[in-house]
Structure formats: C-alpha cells, structure tokens
Amino acid sequence: MKRIITLLAIAILLVGCKKNINEGQIQGKIENEQIAVVSKIPGKILKIFVKEGDLVKKGDTLAILDVPEVSAKLSQAEGAVTSAKAQYSMAVKGATDNQIKQLEAKKQGLSEQYQFAQKSIKRLNNMIKDSLVSQQTYDEAFAKYEGAQAQYNAVIAELDEAKRGGRIEQQTMALGQKDRAYGALQEVETADKERFVIAPQAMSIETITLNIGELALPGYTLFNGYISNSTYFRFTIPESQLDKIKKGKEMTVQVLYNKKNIKGIVTIIKQLGAYGNIATAYPDFEMQESLYEIKIVPSNTKEANDLITKATVTLKL
DSSP states (O other): OHHHHHHHHHHHHHHHHHHHHHTTEEEEEEEOOEEEEEOSSOEEEEEEOOOTTOEEOTTOEEEEEEOHHHHHHHHHHHHHHHHHHHHHHHHHHOSOHHHHHHHHHHHHHHHHHHHHHHHHHHHHHHHHHTTOSOHHHHHHHHHHHHHHHHHHHHHHHHHHHHHHOSOHHHHHHHHHHHHHHHHHHHHHHHHHHTTEEEOSSSEEEEEEOOOTTOEEOTTOEEEEEEETTOOEEEEEEEGGGGGGOOTTOEEEEEETTTTEEEEEEEEEEEEOSOGGGOOSSSOOOOTTSOEEEEEEEESSGGGGTTOOTTOEEEEEO
C-alpha cells in the first residue's frame, strides 16, 4: 500500500512539473567556470597556505613543494656558469699581466742580442772585403745574426698574440660553453620557481586533493575551484522551443532559494550530445527531438557573485 502511495506521489509531481513546462517555465542550474591547479614538477607538499572555501587572487601562493634535487642542480649550474665565464674571459683577454711582463722582458733581451748581431755582421762585412777575417768566421757570425733575428720576430708575435687573446675559434667555443651554462642555469631556476604553486586566476578553492608530506606528481591536480566572476545559468530546451531563444537576447532568470530576479544575456546555444548533460528537470520533448543547452550570462556580474553553484533557477520562455 505504501509503495502505491509513493508511486502516486511521484506521478503527481511529474504531472505538476509538466504543467509548469507547458506554461513556459523551465528549470536550470547556477554554474561557475571550473579551474584546476596542477603541479609541473614532482615533489612532496611542504606547505599549504589556503583551505577549502578560501577566495584567492591571481598570483597568490597556494602551496610549496619540497624538491631537493632542484637545489642540488642549482648549485651545479651556478658553478658551471662561473667556470664558463672564466674560460671565456681568459680566451678573450689572453695572457695575464705577469705573463705579459715576462714576454716584454724576453723581447728586450732578444732585441739587444739582435742589435748586437746586426752591428757584428756590419763590421765583418767590411773586414771580409779587406780579407781581415776568414769566410768561416763571417759565416758563423751571419748564422748567429739570423738566429737572433728569428728569435726576436718570434717573441714579437708571441707577445702580440698574448695581448690580443686567443684565436677567434677558441673565443667562439668559450662563448658557446658560457651560453650553454647560462641556459642550464635558467632551466634549473625555472624548475626552482615551479616549487611554488601559484593561483593562475582569481578563484575560490573548493577542494584540496593532497595533504602536507604527500607526493605530488607532474600534472596531478592539487586544487580544484571556480573562477571568480564566472557565474552563469544553464538550461536545457528541446528544438521545438528554439524559436523562443535567440543569441544576444536579454532574459530574466529567477533564483528559487532567494526569489531573486537577475537579468542576463543568452551567449551560447549548442546541441547536447548526451542526455547526461541535461540541466533542466523533466524537460518536455519528443524522442526524435534534439536537445540544446543555452547559457545565460548575468548582465551585472556583481548580482551573481554570492549565488550558490548548482542551485536551481527558473526561466520563463
């Protein structure tokens, strides 16, 4: 008997809903755009700065991950940059000040030897004409002269290279190593910044999926919530009623739990591909009809700021 009474009550309720629909009033839901905040690098949850229900601004820190490997790699990258900068500087500048001084002193000594050899060969040139010295003596003096000249020219070239720095190929190679070290450092610094989980938009925190000490993997959702000021109303209508809805049309939506009327603009009309997405309770449609979802955005977003998500609203067609 009780079962029969229950079935009769349900039937009466369905009839009542159908009557409201026939009168042109449909039900829908209050919705908000959802957002998920995920981790980009693996790490344990070190701190959580928010709790469920909090409103946060864009850029607020939601949590910090503990990633010891990043700290170790950061030290390695900084050391590689220091070494690469020194290598490049040495390739550009060449020898040190002390090395330059040593080469200058060497040049001075060889210059004096070269000048002495020049004077000697000039004297012997006159003497050999008068047969005052043997050809053997002249040849020995001439060989010493050429040796002194070669040594002097060599030290000049060595000193010039030391002052100008290394070869252009060496400088290019050192520059490439420095750039690569800087790139590795920037990569590690970026990973270090990713330890801080930041709110991408102003949002409300609905769920926090992990606790302190738990491991967050890359791409794992840490926080779920709703984007602030993204409230809209969603209804489901059959194609037979499409003539009553037009994109850009202003319509009035009533919130059932507080009897508040809110004006909004129809922004989207799209066909539903699955019955699971139906927002309107007991929609009146023929089986062969297609169903459509309509989205109405409040004209004044401030009026919808405090509305409760998934609460029921009505729309008169």
